[in-house]
Amino acid sequence: MARSDQRPVTVHMIAEHVGVSASAVSTVLSDRHEERRLAPATVEKIRKAVRDLGYVPNVAARRLRAQDPEVHHIELGILTSFEAPLFLVSRVLRQVQRMADARTGPGRNFSVSIAMFHAGRLREMAGLLDASRFNGVVITNTLPDDDTFLAATTLPYAVVVLGRRLPNYCCVLDTPGESGRRAAEILLGRGCRRPVVLTPALLTQSTVDRADAFCATVRSQTGAEPARIVAAGFTPTNGAEALRTHLGAGRGCDGLYAVTDGLALGAYQAIKHAGRKIPQDVAVVGVGDHEQVDFFDPPLTCVGPSNETIVELIVTQLFDLMNRRRVKPVETFVPPSLVMRASA
Amino acid sequence: MARSDQRPVTVHMIAEHVGVSASAVSTVLSDRHEERRLAPATVEKIRKAVRDLGYVPNVAARRLRAQDPEVHHIELGILTSFEAPLFLVSRVLRQVQRMADARTGPGRNFSVSIAMFHAGRLREMAGLLDASRFNGVVITNTLPDDDTFLAATTLPYAVVVLGRRLPNYCCVLDTPGESGRRAAEILLGRGCRRPVVLTPALLTQSTVDRADAFCATVRSQTGAEPARIVAAGFTPTNGAEALRTHLGAGRGCDGLYAVTDGLALGAYQAIKHAGRKIPQDVAVVGVGDHEQVDFFDPPLTCVGPSNETIVELIVTQLFDLMNRRRVKPVETFVPPSLVMRASA
DNA sequence: AAAGATTGCTAAATCGTTTTAGTGACAAGC
DNA sequence: GCTTGTCACTAAAACGATTTAGCAATCTTT
Known part of the structure; x- marks a missing residue:
């Protein structure tokens, strides 16, 4: 890394510093000085300058130069926030890679990577706008600020948004209102009298939609507003703490809807610690955004995005956009799938 | 995407096709044709050609051009295999980002991303060698093939290897032999008579080390070789199946060491289904590579890499290498940490 | 002493894109 | 008829690296 506050050091600067040509420097940098017969003394001088000036190569320039002009290099990214769980993201990644692998040939080459932004600060990600x-x-796991930013710009390349609705973007998400409604129906259907919804403090489009639909359904069927428990974050620890507080305060709960499975996992612990049984005392419904809901104890009943379908759709749309087989943005709603396991 | 088997389409090719200059094409591509007053008819012709030829911009070239020459653009990557769990990777990422954020200023800019390779095929990753x-x-989650590849090359930039030993690389890993030994001691210390080790079929350096040390310790303390259960993969499903088979065959087990926590989670299920209690009937020890071991039921006792320490060390070393504050490769061993929870 | 080989280096082209400065052609105004 | 202005576009440089071809100078060989 260069000494601070300086212009980045380039091969030319090193060359000038040593008093040789840029070619000589490049030769040394790529360890070709033997075959190209640079004098050992020169090599040493260059090496020293490289160290002293703190040279860091410019990867964009290297890449441009190194690319075989006969082959396409296509860069795909999955953009998510640091704070969000990686389960769905890694499924998307695997699917993207699968489709990329299928299309990779002698003339075409894909790189797929995950890039992360601080929740709410997507706009700061370098290279997005240009x-x-x-x-x-x-793009997924955006907060409202990010959504506002996206809505206000048109990114001049293929973009698919996962799990939220944004005007002028291709979006794939579970049908709004459905998940929350069906979760409420499951709990009410089992005879729950005191349904509760557990949400994180920072709400994304999907979590707010689930919570609202749940509450609306409970209200319309029972006339009473369900309790809302707000956890500090998305993690099991947050979920456990929130539920512990709720139960500790003696406020009842015989049916719990967690808008993200991490919270449900935490809630499990708090419920069991309180000596209650799942699902007999408290039934729990999650959404299926955790990799291991089958291994929760008891396995978590989920109603939420059908991940397989969503991932497939999203990746297909991404490739269609890049192929220009699709040009107009579309919203695709995937009806939530219900997987009854043992928790409700 | 271009029609297959062709040279990639460039701005120049479009220009030639339409009969205008590259500048005109670029102007249209960046939607500046209004302010730069291109004739609407020309714009249309260019747009059509862009579509027809299937233009895909070259990001390396764009980047090179778009970069502000006053600022450093530093690219950091975390390389992991598709197959491996993302827990530790995401912790590394967050730590890298934290250090990067701390060093970001007007003259310096970091991009951090995760790139994945197919296990055993790291060599195929584009842009690694050049x-x-x-x-x-x-770099982490490599298989032996990847290790061989790495050992045979010197990557000409800052590389830190996580969780394995490789000659000529900076490596950070838990002290070889320790984790497995201590896991054995814990189980034997509780009086387990039939300790068992659960491993995936494809062994990485760390998993093989853990399993071997475990077996060696059991052998030396009891004279008998512990059973080895081999699961098809890393997942809870694989773990559950392997253990179900083992227990079903009537082969005993009163203490289980899982060399990766995903397997332990699966084992939990099989053990409970078999009507056994953890830890009374079967004590379980894991390694702490799962995000939510605290929320396993019962919480998983782990002896393994101290993630916090490892992540901190690895990121510090990465930045030291880039700063050239370190030049010689070092191996850093982190003694495993023991977290006693309820499973053993 | 001339021819050829070796040594040690450089100039210039190239990768694909964007931008800046500029250039004709034509119209309008005096 | 000359200036001024607008329109529609182009040439060329630049981003930072690498590589190819080549050029002097020195050393060997005959």
Whole structure:
């Protein structure tokens, strides 16, 4: 890394510093000085300058130069926030890679990577606006601030948004209102009298939609507003703490809807610690955004996005956009799938 | 995407096709044709050609051009296999980002991303050898084939290897032999008579080390070789199946060491289904590579890499290498940490 | 002493894109 | 008829690296 506050050091600067040509420097940098017969003394001088000046190569320049002009290099990215769980993201990644692998040949080459932004600060991600980083991206786990930013810009490349609705973007998400409604129906259907919804403090489009639909359904069927428990974050620890507080305060709960499975996992612990049984004393419904709901104890009943379908749709749309087989943005709603397991 | 088997379409090719200059094409591509007053008819012709030829911009070229020459752009990557769990990777990522954020200023800019390779096929990752993708990387979750590949090459940039030993690389890992030994001691210390080790079929350096040390310790303390259960993969499903088979065959087990926590989670289910209690009937020890071991039921006792320490060390070393504050590769061993929870 | 080989280096082209400065052609105004 | 202005576009440089071809100078060989 260069000494601070300086212009980045380039091969030319090193060359000038040593008093040789840029070619000589490049030769040394790529360890070709033997075959190209640079004098050992020169090599040493260059090496020293490289160290002293703190040279860091410019990867964009290297890449441009190194690319075989006969082959396409296509960069795909999955953009998610640091704070969000990686389960769905890694499924998307695997699917993107699968489709990329199928299309990779002698003339075409894909790189797929995950890039993360601080929740609410997507706008700060370098290379997003000037299209200098990706040929196509899947964006997910945005907060309202990010959504506002996206809505106000048109990114000039293939973009598919996962799990939220944004005007002028291709979006794939579970049908609004459905998940929450069906979760409420499941709990009420089992005879729950005191249904509760557990949400994180920072709400995304999907979590707010689930919570609202749940509450609306409970209200319309029972006339009473369900309790809302707000956890500090998305993690099991947050969920456990929130539920512990709720139960500790003696406020009842015989049916719990967690808008993200991490919270449900935490809730499990708090419920069991309180000496209650799942599902007999408290039935729990999650959404299926955790990799291991089958291994929760008891396995978590989920009603939420059908991940397989969503991932497939999203990746297909991404490739269609890049192929220009699709040009107009579409919203695709995937009806939530219900997997009855043992928790409700 | 271009029609297959063709040279990639460039701005120049479009220009030639339409009969205008590259500048005109670029102007249209960046939607500046209004302010730069291109004739609407020309714009249309260019747009059509862009579509017809299937233009895909070259991001390397764009990036090179778009970069502000006053600022450093540093690319950091975390390289992991598709198959491996993302827990530790995401912790590394967050730590890298934290250090990067702390060093970001007007003259310096970091991009951090996760790139994945197919296990055993790291060598195929584009831009690794020619250093045209990253200024520095953390590599983890490699298989023996990948290790061989790495040992045979010197990557000309900052590389830190996580969780395995490789000659000529900076490596950070838990002290070889320790985890497995201590796991054995814990189980034997509780009086287990039939300790068992659960491993995936494809062994990485760390998993093989853990399993071997465990077996060696059991052998030396009891004279008998512990059973080895081999699961098809890393997942809870694999673990559950393997253990179900083992227990079903009537082969005993009163203490289980899982060399990766995903397997332990699966084992939990099989053990409970068999009507046994954890830890009374079967004590379980894991390694702490799962995010939510605290929320396993019962919480999983772990002896393994101290993630916090490892992540901190690895990221510090990465930045030291880039700063050239360190030049010689070092191996850093982190003694495993023991977290006693309820499973053993 | 001339021819050829070796040594040690450089100039210039190239990768694909964007931007800046500029250039004709034509119209309008005096 | 000359200036001024607008329109529609182009040439060329630049981003930072690598590589190819080539050029002097020195050393060997005959």
